[in-house]
Amino acid sequence: MEQRGSSVVEALFSLAVCMLIFTTLLPMFMTMMLQVHETERRYYAHRVAHNALLEQQIQPALKQDHVVYNGEPYDWYGDEQRMCVEYEIFQKQRKQCFAPSAK
Numbered sequence: 560m561e562q563r564g565s566s567v568v569e570a571l572f573s574l575a576v577c578m579l580i581f582t583t584l585l586p587m588f589m590t591m592m593l594q595v596h597e598t599e600r601r602y603y604a605h606r607v608a609h610n611a612l613l614e615q616q617i618q619p620a621l622k623q624d625h626v627v628y629n630g631e632p633y634d635w636y637g638d639e640q641r642m643c644v645e646y647e648i649f650q651k652q653r654k655q656c657f658a659p660s661a662k
Contacts, residue, residue: 600646608643611635631646641656644657
């Protein structure tokens with residue numbers, strides 16, 4: 560027997576698949592992408608702190624500066640004992656401070 564058109568079951572199944580995609584998978588993907596971006600910015604803050612410590616070894620009088628790293632602005636300040644990096648992410652100001660590890 561030949562069928563023409565679509566049945567109610569097929570339409571409900573298609574609707575269920577679309578709802579699954581837009582209510583669970585898409586928000587989950589967006590959350591993961593935001594977390595990746597936030598982790599990336601924390602990594603860049605570590606890099607800025609490391610570069611700032613290296614720069615302080617060259618110029619000991621330098622205690623703070625503004626740096627653009629990978630297109631994003633970072634402000635750092637500190638000395639050999641403690642280095643803090645401030646940056647903005649998702650319109651919120653973040654601050655990370657680093658202390659030297661014991662050897």
